[in-house]
Amino acid sequence: xxxxxxITYPGRVQVSYSIEIDRKETGTTRPIQGTPIMLEDYPKxxxxxxxxxxxxxxxxxxxxxxxFRMFNRLSEDDxxxxxxxxxxxxxxxxxxxxxxxxxxxxxxxxxxxxxxxxATLLRKYYGAKSHIGNIRISVDPAYRGKHLATWxxxxxxxxxxxxxxxTLIMQLVEGRDAALIRSIKKLDFLEKGVLRxxxxxxxxxxxxxxxxxxxLHRLWDDVRVDAP
Numbered sequence: 001x002x003x004x005x006x007i008t009y010p011g012r013v014q015v016s017y018s019i020e021i022d023r024k025e026t027g028t029t030r031p032i033q034g035t036p037i038m039l040e041d042y043p044k045x046x047x048x049x050x051x052x053x054x055x056x057x058x059x060x061x062x063x064x065x066x067x068f069r070m071f072n073r074l075s076e077d078d079x080x081x082x083x084x085x086x087x088x089x090x091x092x093x094x095x096x097x098x099x100x101x102x103x104x105x106x107x108x109x110x111x112x113x114x115x116x117x118x119a120t121l122l123r124k125y126y127g128a129k130s131h132i133g134n135i136r137i138s139v140d141p142a143y144r145g146k147h148l149a150t151w152x153x154x155x156x157x158x159x160x161x162x163x164x165x166x167t168l169i170m171q172l173v174e175g176r177d178a179a180l181i182r183s184i185k186k187l188d189f190l191e192k193g194v195l196r197x198x199x200x201x202x203x204x205x206x207x208x209x210x211x212x213x214x215x216l217h218r219l220w221d222d223v224r225v226d227a228p
Contacts, residue, residue: 042107048146052111056155059106059118064093066115067108073140080202081173082138105159109139109148116140119152121159131166137180150183157187161216168216173199174208181210189214 043057059067071079071086079086086092099106102125109117117139124130135156137149160168170189172181181191189212197206 046148046151048143048148050146052146054116054148055110056107056152057110059096059099059108061096063108063115064089064096067096067118068092070115070118070140071138073142074138075141077176077202078138078141081176081199083136105156107152107155109143109152111143116143117148117152119149119156121156123163123165131164133160133163133165133168135168135170145179149180150187153184153187157214157216166216168214170212172210172212174210176207177210181212184212187214
């Protein structure tokens with residue numbers, strides 16, 4: 001059975017997402033193990049705030065150079081606050097060529113043959129936190145404020161639901177990530193805590209880290225369609 005979940009984006013189009021579930025033997029609902037989730041939905045086109053059409057698709061082998069170029073278009077400050085040195089091409093190459101589908105699911109936004117955004121859903125395959133997913137999104141500065149991050153976040157929320165995850169977490173920096181924090185609050189991410197002076201910028205100045213959390217539900221009735 002593949003239920004379809006319609007989401008209407010304001011002033012744009014309606015997208016019907018599918019979640020594949022398995023009720024064999026036990027009659028329970030769970031993600032189909034070993035099956036690529038949602039790959040049949042890609043590539044897909046989404047419409048940005050300014051009317052630009054952008055293609056979303058999974059990250060794939062051969063994207064190393066495009067992804068490296070996208071990260072290089074970020075400012076040094078932006079790259080500093082990422083968890084890895086994305087200015088190292090060898091690191092990017094290793095990511096793409098050795099993707100672990102049990103741990104990470106990445107999608108990219110493509111326009112004019114260039115990757116303009118990258119989003120990843122990370123999860124632990126085993127243990128006490130295996131029901132939790134962590135989301136990271138990086139967007140080319142030229143395409144921020146155009147709802148691209150929201151489109152990609154909706155896809156990752158849908159993917160997390162299909163995988164049977166129960167909670168999503170985003171760790172953002174207070175002040176510099178203020179616009180993103182405002183946006184994801186409209187998708188019912190809640191501020192669950194602030195780690196004071198937890199992160200430091202390149203000059204050594206302290207910044208607060210904001211923990212944003214979303215509880216996932218069976219249906220999309222908790223997602224407001226007025227998300228930016």
